[in-house]
Amino acid sequence: MPLRSDRTVSELRELKELTGDDNGAQRVAWTDTWAQAREWLRGKLAGLPVEEDVDEAGNQWFTLRGASERALLIGGHIDSVPNGGWLDGSLNVLAGVEVLRRIAEEGEPSLTVRLVNWADEEGARFGRSLFGSSAACGSMRDQDELRQLRDRDGIALPDALAAHGVDLDRATEAQSRLENAAAYLELHIEQGPVLESLDLPLGAVLGTFGVERHRITWTGQAAHAGSTPMDKRRDALAGAAKLALDIRRIAAETGGGAVCTSGNVVCRPGIVTSVVETAEQLLDQRHLDAASLAGMLAEAKAAADRFAAEEDIEVAWERIWSIEPILFDDRLIDLADEAITEVAGASHRLPSGPLHDAAEVARAGIPTVMLFVQSLRGLSHTNLEDTKPEHLELSVQALDRLAAKALEQLGA
Numbered sequence: 001m002p003l004r005s006d007r008t009v010s011e012l013r014e015l016k017e018l019t020g021d022d023n024g025a026q027r028v029a030w031t032d033t034w035a036q037a038r039e040w041l042r043g044k045l046a047g048l049p050v051e052e053d054v055d056e057a058g059n060q061w062f063t064l065r066g067a068s069e070r071a072l073l074i075g076g077h078i079d080s081v082p083n084g085g086w087l088d089g090s091l092n093v094l095a096g097v098e099v100l101r102r103i104a105e106e107g108e109p110s111l112t113v114r115l116v117n118w119a120d121e122e123g124a125r126f127g128r129s130l131f132g133s134s135a136a137c138g139s140m141r142d143q144d145e146l147r148q149l150r151d152r153d154g155i156a157l158p159d160a161l162a163a164h165g166v167d168l169d170r171a172t173e174a175q176s177r178l179e180n181a182a183a184y185l186e187l188h189i190e191q192g193p194v195l196e197s198l199d200l201p202l203g204a205v206l207g208t209f210g211v212e213r214h215r216i217t218w219t220g221q222a223a224h225a226g227s228t229p230m231d232k233r234r235d236a237l238a239g240a241a242k243l244a245l246d247i248r249r250i251a252a253e254t255g256g257g258a259v260c261t262s263g264n265v266v267c268r269p270g271i272v273t274s275v276v277e278t279a280e281q282l283l284d285q286r287h288l289d290a291a292s293l294a295g296m297l298a299e300a301k302a303a304a305d306r307f308a309a310e311e312d313i314e315v316a317w318e319r320i321w322s323i324e325p326i327l328f329d330d331r332l333i334d335l336a337d338e339a340i341t342e343v344a345g346a347s348h349r350l351p352s353g354p355l356h357d358a359a360e361v362a363r364a365g366i367p368t369v370m371l372f373v374q375s376l377r378g379l380s381h382t383n384l385e386d387t388k389p390e391h392l393e394l395s396v397q398a399l400d401r402l403a404a405k406a407l408e409q410l411g412a
């Protein structure tokens with residue numbers, strides 16, 4: 001039986017009907033709807049010679065035994081954000097199902113092939129993304145913080161996990177599942193506008209951006225809006241405003257896909273009749289190259305010092321969060337490019353702005369690559385998320401080609 005990429009599209013629609021409503025997908029991890037989606041997935045694979053098991057972190061594995069214990073992994077996540085799109089995560093899983101069917105049909109593969117449905121990629125309920133993949137990939141070091149997390153209804157994360165058979169204290173034992181991993185492949189919707197703007201269905205992903213997130217506090221002096229002459233003001237907002245514009249220059253001069261965002265500024269006292277005394281500004285900077293990212297941060301700090309001097313105000317920086325760029329495997333990127341070119345006629349290499357489970361796997365030292373398929377209008381995490389059916393089909397075909405090429409190379 002040849003690959004039937006049209007079946008993936010109809011199964012995606014089936015899942016949407018089963019686990020979504022008028023507002024979108026409702027497969028939030030550690031909920032009944034999510035469990036229902038996992039049960040449905042199990043049913044889709046029931047006719048194949050695959051073994052299912054759920055690891056200590058709640059990740060759902062489907063294993064097709066090959067001649068060798070070494071394994072080619074294909075992954076995705078069936079969980080969604082509330083009112084989410086129909087493709088984010090579930091395309092990856094269902095495309096993997098179709099690839100598994102094609103490989104199983106051809107008899108015993110040279111390598112073991114394993115499909116993994118990662119648990120709680122989105123972190124929608126407790127605010128902790130990449131739960132299952134970070135546990136399995138050895139980067140979960142925040143169990144103490146996780147124990148304290150509660151959802152909006154006050155339910156603690158460990159209790160929500162326990163309701164689905166997962167013991168937080170044992171979650172990192174899932175690492176044993178990666179012992180024989182030879183390579184990891186993940187297809188995902190782009191969730192951005194790049195491929196659509198290039199009029200290309202598919203791209204090979206180079207890696208995920210490194211991120212620097214900072215809180216910048218500007219301090220001036222509150223003063224009466226009527227009685228304080230313009231040249232006597234120490235206006236904290238002026239520093240934030242100058243920096244919010246200057247990060248555009250910094251990103252442009254850095255190039256290579258650099259992005260900088262000032263996502264919020266909170267002013268105090270925050271009234272119409274006073275000069276701003278404190279402005280708390282949020283900054284997010286991203287780049288695929290670690291040195292470029294460090295350079296952008298240094299430039300932003302230098303610019304902030306300059307603006308503080310110009311405005312006679314003070315500036316202080318606090319790092320909220322950061323992660324280094326995570327680069328995918330060069331050989332697999334080449335294979336992905338080949339596979340895409342064969343099915344779609346042209347390929348494009350691009351970085352990923354969002355983090356994905358694939359980043360956790362790559363960080364664990366397993367050769368990894370991702371394929372992106374075009375997202376219409378670049379929208380995701382909304383009911384408006386969409387991709388043309390013909391592009392969805394091409395993406396399944398490209399993942400299948402890539403899996404075949406990877407098996408050939410790894411088996412040799």
Ligand SMILES: [Zn+2]
Pocket residue numbers: 077088089121188
């Ligand atoms: Zn996703």
